[in-house]
Amino acid sequence: MKPTRFIDSANCAIEGILYTARTQKHMRNHFLAALVVLIATLFLHVTALEFILLTLSVSFVLFAELMNTAVEVVVDLVSPEYHPLAKIAKDTAAGAVLxxxxxxxxxxxxxxxxxxxxxxxxxxxMIGTPTEMGTLVSILIVVIVVIIIKTRTSRGTPLQGGLPSGHAALAFSIATSVSLNTKDPMVSILTIALATMVSHSRLLLNIHSLREVVLGALTGTGITLAVLLLFKVAG
Structure with missing residues (x-):
């Protein structure tokens, strides 16, 4: 029945938000991202206009996710079995969120x-500019260390599977080197994003576990930082 009191309407709305947050992983991620953004605004001391724009943007994403969940529930109610039109409705709603x-x-x-x-x-x-030799040596050391670890763990093959992920280690080693050589925040973020995509592909292909990918990323980043810092000190 349609609620007649404002408090009842508010309770229904809150229940809808809670249902979405409880059943939809993406909604929980959106809430977490919103929390990070709000905390960042406090530390960065953004202007009132910037805060308003950020709040509206975050609210729009949450609104889109709520509508997406509503569409999915209605489609499942009307068409419990698979139907091409039901798929189109769900995909379109998900596209709105994207x-x-x-x-x-x-x-x-x-x-x-x-x-x-x-x-x-x-x-x-503050870290300094690494030498060309230091960059090359750091990448080679990452490759050698990954091979040694794979040999010791005896899991997977040299190019597929095993601990740690060689692709993740090498990708993050290169991303670290590019970041320190260019000192350009945008270039650094883009290369790290690319390294993350390479690492994520290993998960999607079921070649590595999350633990193996994370260890590979930490190995590549840690070794590269250590070697480049040593070369900087030596220079």
């Missing part, structure tokens, strides 16, 4: 990058 998320990401980048990038660039500058 569009909203991309728009919010762009808005967040345009606002927060002005506060974060200068600090990030300063941190990269």
């Amino acid at each position: 569009v909203a998320a991309i728009g919010t990401a762009v808005m967040g980048y345009l606002i927060l990058s002005h506060y974060i990038f200068p600090v990030y660039k300063e941190m990269l500058g």
